[in-house]
Amino acid sequence: MEAATGALSPALRKLGELLAGEYNLEKRVKKGVQSLRTELEMVHAVLREVGKMPLNQLQEPVQIWAGKVRDLSCDMEDAVDDFLVRVGEGSGSKPTDMRSRINKFLKKTTKLFGKGKALHQICDAIKEVQDLAKELVELRKKYELDMFSSTNGATIDPRVLALQKDVGELVGLDRTRDELIKTLICENGSSKEHLKTISIVGVGGLGKTTLTKVVFETIKVQFDCAAFVPVGQNPDIRKFFKDLLYGLDKEKFKDIHNTTRDEKLLMEEISEFLLDKRYLVVIDDIWEEEIWRCINCALCKNKLNSRVITTTRNMSVSEACLSSSDDMIHQMKPLSDEDSQILFNRRIFQSKEKCPEDLQVVSRDILKKCGGVPLAIITIASLLVSNQKIKQKDEWVHVCNSMGRGLTQGGIVKDMKRILSLSYYDLPSHLKPCLLYLSIFPEDSEIERDWLIWRWLAEGFIQCDKEESKCDKEKSRLFEIGESYFNELMNRSLIQPAKTNDEGVVVTCHIHDMVLDLICSLSNEEKFVSMLDNVQWHAPNLQKKFRRLSLHNINAKVQNHQFDSTSLAKVRTFAVFSPVTCDWLPSLSSFQFLRVLDLGNCGSRESSSGISLKYVGNFIHLRYLGLEDADVCKLPMDIGKLQLLQTLDVRDTSIKELPASVIQLRNLICLCVNSEVRLPKGMGNLTSLEVLEQVGLSSSPHIVKELRHLTEVRSRTLSVDCDNMDEDLIDVLIESLGNLHKLQNLRIVYCGRLIDRMCESWVPPPNLRSFVSRGSSYSPSWFSRLPKWINSSLLPHLSRLEIDELQGDDIQIIGMLPALRFLRLRASRVMGTLVVRADAFPSARCCIFRGFPTGPCLFPPGAMPRVQHLVFKVSAPSIASGEVDCGLGHLPSLEHVQVCLERENSSDEETETAKAWLRRAGEAHPKRPTIEIKHNYWQLSC
Known part of the structure; x- marks a missing residue:
């Protein structure tokens, strides 16, 4: 019943707004609103208690009553919201005294609320709520209902210990991991081997995907190409094939998702691409044999020792994946008692240390009910911690008792859902709708x-x-x-x-998947989100009224169905996750109370006109307009009417310019465009903007002067073509950037002369966390010398730095930045000798050095103690001769190393010696980091 509770909260807030003095309501209306609010507060208190119980534990009359409250609350909120928004709309958009404008407007429209539709709706709501309150009393008397006879467990403090950091650790599966790796990379004494498939099978929650990901990441560098692609229960096979191609070669197939190729052409392209390559492909979560047979047809059966890993919950699917005697099935098993205890302790105590003596018995009882299923152990453990403190024993006992019999052999899926529901019902009320909202995504x-x-x-x-x-x-x-x-x-x-x-x-x-199944089920029961796909699409669905509607994987066969316009009138969120044809989409004129419209990735790009946004200007309640990668070519000219709009995303669309009325969007917080999009004059009026992405100053040069007014901006990406900017304009831009005191992230691309001018005159904001400058062969982007403002005292919070060019002493200064976690340095030449102190880069996790030869020997023991990912360039002869020491042992946290091995003036023997030396260095390291050796920087994934 959380949807009913959640629906009441905003309704109460809106009624509070109506009672505010500036609205000067008639006494009769004000008294009615006050009476309504009092009734709703009482109902809300009851619903909060009801919401703590699983739906199946509530008696049916209570469910019916709560459902009525939910629907009424939503309708009432719509009515109040509509009135408040229209008052704001009628008051004009120019910045004057708001209270004066509202009062003036209301004086002119005395009868608007007294006799209009809004009053009629709210008066009806008052009567209905009073009737519902009486109905509740009568229900409790008639059926002797006791809604609070059982509870779902202790209230959990919303701020709990972060328990996610060990997700990647394979408790109890390290031996399985090693065996699978050995099987996958074994050559069997033959230089050529047929394609081998390993299928991993087991119920949800056992860790199939986690195990497979670790194996995949460990061995993928040994293959020419590799991809990890999920399938899922209701797959879009065309999208799967595109995802597979993109995973195999992100550069070659970077635009694959914008193509309209059918399944047959995609299968042929995959097979042709894999023909001469040793590949590794993981196909995660296959539900049907037919899907596997379709995918299998696309995989080239070459003799280059290629490997395929599949995961599934279905044994028959796993068996269907086998095509030769070399193929094998690995059946996942629950964790042992000992490994269950280790995982449990890590989640609660952050170590393998034993459970305190007074909690050992109850912990064993809890783990017994978890049945060795990692997902059950993890979610239950999260209930036993509050404010980074272990809960009291009686609360552990309470959670244990709430688990019932735990997981049984015959009903693991059903039991697992029940255990997960404990975590849901233990959420604070404000988090439940946030979690249910996730059911809108595929x-x-x-x-x-x-x-x-x-x-x-x-x-x-x-x-x-x-x-x-x-x-x-x-x-x-x-x-x-x-x-x-x-x-x-x-x-x-x-x-x-x-x-x-x-x-x-x-x-x-x-x-x-199992959490998604749970929240989809709850969301459907509470009419919170309605999700339609090919499987669930039928006539009755199209006639009911929706509050939030999400379309997944809709194919051409069902696109002929049309929605009843009345079913869309109350929709608050409409999201499409399917490339449906533009002429099939329901008419946007049907929506009256839309708050979120997300058409990202929508539109097959087969229509000449694209998606029409003609009616969007009428969505006066709209707060979020997401159009990224949608088949849209222009925004409506009257988009400025959307006075509540907070987020506008038009990236990767065909939109060339924003309408002039955009500058009226005073509540706009987030604006994302492509750098080629022309912005209207007057953008400085958008003083609420906090995020401004991919703004091209060459396409909108007037923005340079207006930036200084956007003082709330904390994240921005600038694309600058300084060849078209005179010196004075560059100075104005630097001055404007200096006025953005809340700026945290700044990314400047194609910045030419600007970046060097910033070296002298720019003063960065004190909270700057990320500074990135990128250039191209046509527009270089580097400092002639390191700016004086790059130092530990002026940039204490800087965690990401990407710059070009440095001299010998520069790396000393950069190495002392206390919060720096990511560093990318590029230089065509290095002046002086690079020397690093033993205490340099104390927080660095990733360091990338491009364009100049270096190596781990640059960093003495003690430097970069936390670096996990290291990229550097080194010459093969220098390693082969022993001139450069590429030992990795003094970098204790290394997990992955990418090396650009320079072969100029080197023999094949020196190259092979250098490769062998680097691999041995990786094997000798305690953490055995993966070593990836390439011969050109463009081949690296950094």
């Missing part, structure tokens, strides 16, 4: 953190502890709260990290 999606938070913000899920009026003035504060929501869900193992950047920040996440 399975195996890699979800970008920031864009998820922007969506939560648009939906109103992010709540501020301060008064609403003050909170609205601190949009960045809301985003920070959203970041804490994201972190809390991750700490509870309900979402998992997919990619972490070099600064240590999780930038994308994914959802375990």
